[in-house]
Each structure stands twice: as structure tokens, then as C-alpha cells.
Amino acid sequence: MSARSEQISAWLEPRAEEMVDFLARLVAEPTENPPGVGLGRCARLLGEEMHRLGLDPELVEITGPHTLEDPYIVRGSAGTGAKLLHFHGHYDVVPVQDRNQFTMRP
Secondary structure, three states, X not given: OOHHHHHXXXXXXXXXXHHHHHHHHXXXXXXXXXXXXXXXXXXXXXXXXXXXXXXXXXXXXXXXXXXXXOOEEEEOOOOOOOOOOOOOOOOOEOOOOOHHHHOOOO
């Protein structure tokens, strides 16, 4: 294992339980598309976690014609400099097949 890998593992390992707890809360948010529900709740949850991690989250309302309920996305930043690292993801799932898909299982 490289020195950098060891450094990353040393940072991650003590935080494993809190990461699993956050993941469980995130999976439990019933974001569903269609019809496009739960986006704001999920964005606020992500924003709270980003804030806790020292990032600078911003909730951005989705405007324009749509049928989404509570339509928000979240973005954030940390630090300054010439290099930029960008993470992108989405949190609306496909139509619900089973409500159990919002329950994390081992």
C-alpha cells in the first residue's frame, strides 16, 4: 500500500460508522422520479452533512417549468486555488418498485 493510500485509510477508518449512519439516512429519504418528490428534503440532508464536514453548501431552487415537488439541488465548495475537483451525482431514483428500497440492508 502506498503512503498516500495509507494516509487516506487512516482518515477513513475512524469515520466508517458515521459514514454508514449518514448513508442510511440518505437511503431512507424517499426521493422518487417520477413524480419528482423529496428533492428538497434530500438536498437539505446533503447540505447539513456538507456543512458538518466544513464545506460551504448552498441550496439552489430549480426554477422554470417542471412538475417537481420542493425542487432543490445542493452545491458546495471548500478552499481556493488553481485546481478544481468536481463531484456530481443525482438523488432522484427511478419509480418505486418496493418501499423497502429506502431501507439500507447489510
